[in-house]
Amino acid sequence: MNLKKIILSIIAITLIIGGLIGYKFYVKIYAPNVTEEAAVYIPTNADFSEVKEAIEPYLDNMSSFEWVAQKKNYPNVIKPGRYIVKEGMNNNDLIDLLRSGKQTPVMLTFNNQDTLEKLSGRIATQLEADSLTILNTILDPAFLSENNLSKQSALQIFIPNTYELYWNTSAEKFRDRMLKEYKTFWNEQRIAKAKALNLTKSEVMTLASIVQKETALSSERPVVAGLYLNRLRDKWPLQADPTIIFALKQKYGQDYEVKRVLNNDLLIDSPYNTYKNIGLPPALIAMPDIFTIDAVLNPSKHDYYYMCASVSDLGKHEFARTLAQHNVNADKYRKWVAKQGINR
Numbered sequence: 001m002n003l004k005k006i007i008l009s010i011i012a013i014t015l016i017i018g019g020l021i022g023y024k025f026y027v028k029i030y031a032p033n034v035t036e037e038a039a040v041y042i043p044t045n046a047d048f049s050e051v052k053e054a055i056e057p058y059l060d061n062m063s064s065f066e067w068v069a070q071k072k073n074y075p076n077v078i079k080p081g082r083y084i085v086k087e088g089m090n091n092n093d094l095i096d097l098l099r100s101g102k103q104t105p106v107m108l109t110f111n112n113q114d115t116l117e118k119l120s121g122r123i124a125t126q127l128e129a130d131s132l133t134i135l136n137t138i139l140d141p142a143f144l145s146e147n148n149l150s151k152q153s154a155l156q157i158f159i160p161n162t163y164e165l166y167w168n169t170s171a172e173k174f175r176d177r178m179l180k181e182y183k184t185f186w187n188e189q190r191i192a193k194a195k196a197l198n199l200t201k202s203e204v205m206t207l208a209s210i211v212q213k214e215t216a217l218s219s220e221r222p223v224v225a226g227l228y229l230n231r232l233r234d235k236w237p238l239q240a241d242p243t244i245i246f247a248l249k250q251k252y253g254q255d256y257e258v259k260r261v262l263n264n265d266l267l268i269d270s271p272y273n274t275y276k277n278i279g280l281p282p283a284l285i286a287m288p289d290i291f292t293i294d295a296v297l298n299p300s301k302h303d304y305y306y307m308c309a310s311v312s313d314l315g316k317h318e319f320a321r322t323l324a325q326h327n328v329n330a331d332k333y334r335k336w337v338a339k340q341g342i343n344r
């Protein structure tokens with residue numbers, strides 16, 4: 001074999017080896033490696049081992065991911081957040097996504113969380129912050145004082161809706177965002193309607209919380225709101241059973257079950273006892289939704305002062321203008337409850 005052939009053979013072998021090496025690198029970098037579409041959560045202050053733990057369930061080849069990550073210096077530029085990875089994504093695109101910090105927001109929702117503790121727990125299932133941190137942030141004395149809130153009234157700034165936030169939004173930023181949304185909700189039109197009713201924003205929220213608990217029917221809420229406003233206007237006690245239930249739960253715990261309010265319950269010593277006290281209780285008893293708040297701001301105009309659960313149309317109420325009419329309705333209800341064997 002002459003020298004020329006030897007040289008050509010060496011070149012050919014070199015090219016083959018180079019090609020194989022190049023192909024191996026190409027596969028590491030550009031071959032599909034993500035096995036399914038998924039949300040990957042990278043915690044705040046995570047190190048590379050935590051990133052690998054979070055993403056491993058969705059990778060076909062962890063070693064190739066590690067190799068590309070090291071080459072692109074990713075372990076030194078980790079950015080927390082919620083990232084949506086796509087099926088078939090290669091390591092290069094995956095690392096670029098994680099390096100970029102371009103996370104996909106969470107569509108955060110909440111409703112019917114009637115205590116700050118329950119609300120904090122609900123939010124903690126959707127954001128990185130834990131429930132205790134969220135609760136303590138909401139109840140920060142400086143925040144409450146600055147915004148004229150108390151532990152009892154702080155629930156009112158949380159308007160049930162869907163909000164777009166990043167998963168790693170801090171508890172403080174979440175709280176401040178909700179305050180901003182609350183202020184936006186209370187636009188000039190709603191403020192004007194509250195003033196026309198001679199109510200403050202807080203009083204509207206408190207009344208709405210009672211209406212929310214009084215009836216599950218959206219069609220009844222403007223009627224119930226109008227009834228309570230009639231009583232407030234004429235300085236009658238509201239006599240709202242939901243406030244009695246709230247007072248009982250405050251005394252005996254949130255797990256205390258009340259299916260029927262008894263006469264003895266009406267004697268409970270509490271600022272939330274609207275049978276003893278005239279006017280609104282000091283703060284909300286529940287988290288009202290937007291429809292109920294607007295029902296208070298746009299109440300039905302009528303002469304009703306009394307209401308009682310209907311026995312002929314379950315889930316609804318019988319409304320009355322006079323005590324005599326109400327007593328007839330109430331007697332029907334008491335007999336129905338006794339027949340059902342509901343003692344508490």
